[in-house]
Amino acid sequence: MDAILGALNLIADPYVILLICLSSAFGLFVGAMPGLTATMATALLVPVTFFMPPLPAMAVIVTTSCMAIFAGDIPGALLRIPGTPASAAYTNEAYAMTVKGQAETALGAGVVFSAIGGIFGTAVLATSAPLLAEVAIKFSSFEYFWLVCLGLTCAVFIALDDPVKGMIALFIGLGVALIGLENPAGLPRFTFGVTDLMSGIDMIPAMIGMFAIAEALRIVAAATTRLPPARAISGSIFRGQWQLTRKYPVQILRGSTIGTLIGALPGAGADIASWITYATAKRFSKEPEKFGTGHPEGIVESGAANNAAVSGAWIPALVFGIPGDSITAIVIGVLYLKNIIPGPMVFVNQPALVTGIFALFFLANLILIPFGWLAIKSARHILAVPREILMPIVLLFCIVGAFAVTNSPFAIGVMLVFGLIGFLMEEHGFPVAPVILGIILGPMLEQNFVTSMIKSDGSFFGFFNRPIAAFLGVVTLAVWGAMLWRGLRAIRAPQPV
Numbered sequence: 001m002d003a004i005l006g007a008l009n010l011i012a013d014p015y016v017i018l019l020i021c022l023s024s025a026f027g028l029f030v031g032a033m034p035g036l037t038a039t040m041a042t043a044l045l046v047p048v049t050f051f052m053p054p055l056p057a058m059a060v061i062v063t064t065s066c067m068a069i070f071a072g073d074i075p076g077a078l079l080r081i082p083g084t085p086a087s088a089a090y091t092n093e094a095y096a097m098t099v100k101g102q103a104e105t106a107l108g109a110g111v112v113f114s115a116i117g118g119i120f121g122t123a124v125l126a127t128s129a130p131l132l133a134e135v136a137i138k139f140s141s142f143e144y145f146w147l148v149c150l151g152l153t154c155a156v157f158i159a160l161d162d163p164v165k166g167m168i169a170l171f172i173g174l175g176v177a178l179i180g181l182e183n184p185a186g187l188p189r190f191t192f193g194v195t196d197l198m199s200g201i202d203m204i205p206a207m208i209g210m211f212a213i214a215e216a217l218r219i220v221a222a223a224t225t226r227l228p229p230a231r232a233i234s235g236s237i238f239r240g241q242w243q244l245t246r247k248y249p250v251q252i253l254r255g256s257t258i259g260t261l262i263g264a265l266p267g268a269g270a271d272i273a274s275w276i277t278y279a280t281a282k283r284f285s286k287e288p289e290k291f292g293t294g295h296p297e298g299i300v301e302s303g304a305a306n307n308a309a310v311s312g313a314w315i316p317a318l319v320f321g322i323p324g325d326s327i328t329a330i331v332i333g334v335l336y337l338k339n340i341i342p343g344p345m346v347f348v349n350q351p352a353l354v355t356g357i358f359a360l361f362f363l364a365n366l367i368l369i370p371f372g373w374l375a376i377k378s379a380r381h382i383l384a385v386p387r388e389i390l391m392p393i394v395l396l397f398c399i400v401g402a403f404a405v406t407n408s409p410f411a412i413g414v415m416l417v418f419g420l421i422g423f424l425m426e427e428h429g430f431p432v433a434p435v436i437l438g439i440i441l442g443p444m445l446e447q448n449f450v451t452s453m454i455k456s457d458g459s460f461f462g463f464f465n466r467p468i469a470a471f472l473g474v475v476t477l478a479v480w481g482a483m484l485w486r487g488l489r490a491i492r493a494p495q496p497v
Contacts, residue, residue, distance in 0.1 A: 011359055016056050020063050020360075024367060027064035028375045031071025032083045033397055038068035038270075038310075040404070042330050054338045055356045061334065062357065065327050066118055066364040069270055069306050070372055073110035074379050077103055079394060081212040086270040086306045088207060088436055089278040089298075096294035104376075108237030109244060109299045111372035113252060117304030118365035120256035121263065121311030126358040129315045139265055141451040142463050146472035147265070148445045151272050152437065153279070153479055163483075165430045172421075173438020174445075176201050182443065184450040196410040203439045205402040205415040210432045212398045213419020216391050218426075237376055244300055251281055251301040259305030263312025270309040275437055277305035307368075311361055318342055318354065 011017075023045070030041035041064050049057035072084030077094035097106040139147075152170060179190045180200030191197040245252065255277045262273040281301040282291045291298055310327070317328035320343060332342055340350060347354055402415040422432045456462020464470040 011055070011059070011356060011363065013056075016059050019052075019056050019060050020363065020367070023060045023063040024067050024364075024371045027067030028071045028371060030064075031068030032074045032375065032379070033401055038065050038072075038084055038086075039327055039330070041065070041068045042327050046330060046334060049334050050337070054335070054340060054350075054353055055360075057334055057338065058331070058353070058357050059360050061327070061331055062360045063364045063367075065310055066307060066361070066368060067371065069310055070110060070114040070303075070368060071375060073107065073114075073303070074375060075394075077106045077110070078379060079212075080215055081394065081398075082207065085203065085207060085436070085440065086274045086309075088211070088271075088433060089274040090302050091211065092292060092433070093278075093295065093298050096292065097296065097299075100294045102294060102296075104237045105240050105244075105296060106299060107376045108239070108241050109296050110303050111237065111369055111376070112241045112245075113255075113300050113303040114307040114372075115365045115368045116252060117256040117259055118307030118311055118368065119362060120253075120304070121260040121308035122358060122361035122365065124260045125311045125315055125361065129319050138468060140466065140469070141448040141455065142466055142469035143472055144265075144444065145448040145452055145463065146469060146476050147272075148441050148448060149476045150472070150479070151276055151441050152445065153476070153483075162429065166434050169425065169430050169432065169434035170438045173435040173440075174442045175438075176206070176435070177439050177442025177446075184447060196408065199406075200443075201414060201439065202406060202411060203436065205406075205411040206418045206439055207436050208398045208402050209415040209418030209420075210422030210425075210435060212394060213415060214422035214426060214432065216395055217419060217423040237373060244296055248297055248300045251297060252304050254280065255301035255304035256308045259308030260312035262305075263309030264315040270306045270313075271440055273305040273309040274302045278302040307365060314357070314361075318346065318357070 026045075027038070027041055030044075031038060042061055045060055045064060049060060052060070069084060069086055072082055072087035073094060074083060076082040076087045076091035077098050080091060080095040082088040082091045094106040094110070097103065152174075177200070179197055181188050181191075181198045182200050183189060188198060258277050258280065259270070259273040262276065263270065278298045278301065281298040282288050285291065285297055287295065287297070313328045314331070317332055335342055340346060340353070398415065399412055402411045403409070422435075425432055425435075452463060456465070464473050
């Protein structure tokens with residue numbers, strides 16, 4: 001009780017409240033800008049935190065990360081350009097709803113269910129941090145290999161009409177992930193003597209290109225976009241959200257739970273949680289044929305998972321000092337600068353700080369609703385701007401976002417190349433989302449596979465020697481077997497005349 005009262009006293013400081021409001025606006029702005037990720041927003045705030053006490057510094061980081069993860073939904077729904085990688089999984093779904101005149105429903109679902117998922121993840125963080133951290137710490141390269149395989153399987157589920165084209169797109173992404181020096185052998189692959197390719201293809205410029213540049217090329221190639229023009233936001237974003245809550249309680253709980261669990265795994269984060277939960281929503285939906293046509297079910301589940309994963313990533317960071325994602329890696333560095341060593345003893349030596357962090361997460365996810373509403377109301381005028389004027393402005397922000405990743409013009413070239421690739425793929429019916437998924441998970445797949453093979457002395461049985469790895473392996477192989485069986489049945493089924 002003393003820790004709770006001390007934490008509330010620290011948070012009630014007007015200085016902390018001011019920082020929370022300012023960092024909320026900053027997080028919403030950065031998250032809504034294509035290419036400027038939540039990690040980048042957090043990194044930009046590190047110099048500012050040098051001059052702050054520990055709790056205000058954590059308040060800035062917690063609030064910014066929560067807001068930025070949600071804000072990526074705004075350009076995704078309005079312009080079909082995800083602001084952050086975590087929003088890319090359901091960008092097409094949200095934009096399809098906007099085209100149907102349901103932009104307020106899509107964006108409202110993003111706000112409401114992100115807040116619900118964040119509160120759920122925070123409740124788990126506050127009550128079960130030591131227990132979940134003990135599970136997460138048991139994950140070795142074997143478990144991560146199977147987890148990544150499950151994540152890659154999502155490419156088939158998110159391919160709307162043709163799973164084969166989804167797999168081809170996935171292999172394109174995995175092929176791109178092979179480029180560069182960052183591989184277990186440390187040898188340059190597919191660099192063709194180009195120095196800039198030594199570091200590989202960064203996912204952010206590729207993502208901006210395949211979504212934003214490809215969209216611009218479609219506008220240039222035709223007088224109108226391939227989809228009907230989207231109608232502006234006219235109603236309340238909260239209208240219909242209670243009905244969605246009553247209709248999809250299982251999806252909300254499942255997305256929040258999976259998001260928290262994946263967030264608690266070191267190195268996973270909201271990006272993987274978003275892809276897995278969207279694929280899970282489609283796999284277990286009673287209306288899977290509606291996915292991709294503007295159906296809110298996937299947005300509800302993935303939206304809840306996004307912010308739940310942000311909270312869950314703090315579990316291993318606080319309990320063991322192991323970052324759950326790139327944001328908590330920055331957080332650990334900030335805590336060390338404040339002479340606070342993350343680990344089990346921080347709960348004993350700094351109880352008010354730990355309780356304050358829990359309270360900050362609750363507060364950040366609660367104020368996400370009013371701040372998110374303000375951000376959406378501010379962005380509602382975007383759809384009223386003629387696309388001939390809007391797209392050059394968007395492209396300018398995309399160029400800035402791509403350049404900011406590496407401070408190199410090469411990233412702009414990567415963005416343009418992948419924009420052309422994305423345009424050509426979609427013109428021929430290939431989904432672009434699996435390409436991004438392959439780029440994200442490809443390095444993790446290779447690193448964990450090679451590490452596991454070294455540990456097992458080249459034996460594949462090593463992937464099933466550990467209980468958790470064996471469970472994940474059996475589940476993964478069962479999913480692959482079921483998919484193969486369904487494919488064979490579809491081939492053998494008599495074709496209608």
